[in-house]
Amino acid sequence: MAQPVIAIFDIGKTNKKFFLFDEDLNELSEEYVKFPTIVDEDGEECDDLEKITEWAKGKVEELCQNPDYSVKALNFSTYGASFVSIDASGKPVTPIYNYLKEFPKELHDEFYASYPEEEINRITASPTLGMLNSGLQLLWIKRKRPEIFEKIQYSLHLPQYISYLFTGEAVAEPTSIGCHTKLWDFPKKDYHEWVYSEGIANKLPATVPTTHSFRKEICGQQVQVGVGIHDSSSALASYLLKIKEPFVLISTGTWSITLNPFPVGELTYGELQNDCLNFLSIQGETVKASRFFLGYELDHQLEKLNLIFDKPAKYYKEIEADEAYLDGLLSGKTEAEFYPETIQRTPLVEHIFSFNRWKPESYPDFDTAYHQVLWGLARMQVASLKLALGDSEIKKVYIDGGFVHNQVFIRVLGELLPGFELQFSDFPLGSAYGAALMLKASQ
Numbered sequence: 001m002a003q004p005v006i007a008i009f010d011i012g013k014t015n016k017k018f019f020l021f022d023e024d025l026n027e028l029s030e031e032y033v034k035f036p037t038i039v040d041e042d043g044e045e046c047d048d049l050e051k052i053t054e055w056a057k058g059k060v061e062e063l064c065q066n067p068d069y070s071v072k073a074l075n076f077s078t079y080g081a082s083f084v085s086i087d088a089s090g091k092p093v094t095p096i097y098n099y100l101k102e103f104p105k106e107l108h109d110e111f112y113a114s115y116p117e118e119e120i121n122r123i124t125a126s127p128t129l130g131m132l133n134s135g136l137q138l139l140w141i142k143r144k145r146p147e148i149f150e151k152i153q154y155s156l157h158l159p160q161y162i163s164y165l166f167t168g169e170a171v172a173e174p175t176s177i178g179c180h181t182k183l184w185d186f187p188k189k190d191y192h193e194w195v196y197s198e199g200i201a202n203k204l205p206a207t208v209p210t211t212h213s214f215r216k217e218i219c220g221q222q223v224q225v226g227v228g229i230h231d232s233s234s235a236l237a238s239y240l241l242k243i244k245e246p247f248v249l250i251s252t253g254t255w256s257i258t259l260n261p262f263p264v265g266e267l268t269y270g271e272l273q274n275d276c277l278n279f280l281s282i283q284g285e286t287v288k289a290s291r292f293f294l295g296y297e298l299d300h301q302l303e304k305l306n307l308i309f310d311k312p313a314k315y316y317k318e319i320e321a322d323e324a325y326l327d328g329l330l331s332g333k334t335e336a337e338f339y340p341e342t343i344q345r346t347p348l349v350e351h352i353f354s355f356n357r358w359k360p361e362s363y364p365d366f367d368t369a370y371h372q373v374l375w376g377l378a379r380m381q382v383a384s385l386k387l388a389l390g391d392s393e394i395k396k397v398y399i400d401g402g403f404v405h406n407q408v409f410i411r412v413l414g415e416l417l418p419g420f421e422l423q424f425s426d427f428p429l430g431s432a433y434g435a436a437l438m439l440k441a442s443q
Contacts, residue, residue: 002070003028006439007063009056009162010432011078012231013254014295016052018059019432020069025440031059038095046098049084056162064219071219073439075226076162077234077431080179081134084161085141085152085203090168093151096158097137103130107143111136115194118269124192125267125278125286126182133182138200155203159228167214167225170205175233177207178280186278186286210237210282211438226439229282232257232289234434237282239398241437246394248385251430252401256294256381258388263288265391274348276387282438290387292349292380295402297342301360301373309366319367321411329375330415338376348383352376371408378412385417400425 005028010017016035020028035051063071081099084092108130112120117128126133131140134157142149156164157176164170178184183200185192195201210233213226229237235251236259246262259279263286267278276290302316328334339358343349353376363369385397397420403409404424414422 002068004072005063005069006073006075006436007060007071008074008432008435009059009076009078010231010435011052011076011158011162012431013047013079016055017432019436020063021433021436023072025433025436040095040097040101042101044098044101046101047082047096049092049096052162053165056165060166060218070221071223073213073224073226073436074166074218075213075435075439076159076228077231077435078158078162078228080157080176080230080232081132081181082158083134083137083155084158085138085148085155086161086164086170087151088153090153090164092161093148094141094145097131099132099134099137101131103136103140104144107136107140111139111194120182120192120194121272122267122269123185123187124182125178125184125186125272126180127272127275127277129180129275133180135181135183135195135200138203139198142198142200149203152203154205155200156205157228157230159230160205163225163228166218167216167227169214169227171212171227172205172207173210173212173227173229174207174280174284175210175230175282176228178278178284179230179232180277180279184280189284213439224439226435229431229435229438230279231431232259233279233281233287234432234438235259235400235430236261236287237434238430238437240281245396246392247396247398248388248392248394250381250385250397250399250401252294252399252403254293254295255291256384256401256403257289257291258385260288260388260390260392260394261285262392262394263390270347271387271390274346274387275344288388288390290384292384293343294377294381297340298373298377300342304360305366305369305373308361309369311366315366316370317405319370319408321408322367322371325368325371326375326408326412326415329371336372336375336379338372340376340380343380348387349380352379352383374406374408375412378409378416381409381413382416395419396421396423398423398425400430 006021008019018031154170279287339356360369
């Protein structure tokens with residue numbers, strides 16, 4: 001007899017993942033794939049939407065053909081700050097523009113002349129991030145690609161677009177709207193006035209709860225299909241539904257995102273300047289979050305170190321914490337020299353890394369230079385945690401994602417955070433599990 005399963009797509013910037021869970025949310029299988037990036041019409045790197053679409057549809061079709069399984073439910077967790085705009089026939093009319101694509105200076109100046117930066121950033125809880133403010137991607141299309149803007153029936157955040165592939169239902173949901181999009185007026189609990197005045201609101205479909213789902217025929221049977229969820233909020237959801245005492249979650253990967261669902265006080269402009277912002281939880285409540293490019297920076301540095309010291313790509317995974325060297329860094333006897341090269345230069349980053357003395361080629365070996373990198377990134381992580389905490393007195397910190405396997409990072413964090421209760425989750429399913437929980441919550 002075929003086993004009933006819940007299928008979850010967890011689409012990150014680096015890895016695209018497919019999970020199967022049983023009805024009690026025990027993991028049955030997982031698959032990780034990577035796709036080469038392509039370029040948009042400006043020749044700039046972006047994800048391959050066609051490949052992702054083919055893969056997602058193919059995995060479900062494969063599941064339908066597997067006699068061992070009977071698909072009962074389907075949901076989607078993906079990275080945020082990315083829209084797919086579709087025409088009246090449901091066909092995409094834009095690529096998934098990379099959120100690192102440069103936002104034109106003249107458009108930046110025009111927008112903030114109409115909506116003073118400090119005020120709109122505070123109200124929308126969104127730092128000035130250019131294309132990472134995904135609402136501004138739609139303004140950019142309107143100004144720079146007006147003929148494309150006219151064709152847009154709906155602009156869907158990526159989780160909702162992947163859901164749309166299986167439901168044909170165009171919707172919006174809180175966690176995607178509320179993650180530094182510059183769309184949402186937090187005090188008003190509605191889209192900001194600029195979204196209406198620019199006609200952007202007309203391109204955004206009706207909002208449904210994150211726990212909403214549709215019954216659709218897939219594999220010749222009725223399947224419960226979720227509306228998708230922003231991956232960071234999904235990772236948090238699985239903790240929020242299980243843990244009752246106040247806590248903070250550090251979700252590590254390409255980004256490190258520290259999420260405080262129990263914030264104290266209002267977000268300040270100074271915090272926004274340090275890339276601290278608000279998200280919306282699955283319940284539509286405020287979550288204070290701070291972020292930095294942890295995994296992206298490490299990958300950047302590893303490429304350099306591998307080249308300098310002629311090491312294979314995965315060499316770093318075997319490195320254990322050098323206690324003597326770390327003691328030297330902790331005591332100040334060994335000078336910290338690492339300087340980040342891809343992390344946004346916020347006032348906080350400038351304070352932590354005030355001088356650039358970073359010359360990895362000057363170190364005697366890969367391991368020593370690597371300890372310098374991880375020491376610097378761990379210091380940045382501590383600062384990011386304290387930023388998200390603000391005036392909260394929370395001491396329980398959960399850490400999940402890829403960096404829980406990094407011995408040096410974890411060892412340094414423990415030393416730099418005395419008095420905190422750190423719990424490391426070896427549960428790599430945070431986002432996928434949260435998306436599965438949304439299906440349970442909607443039943």
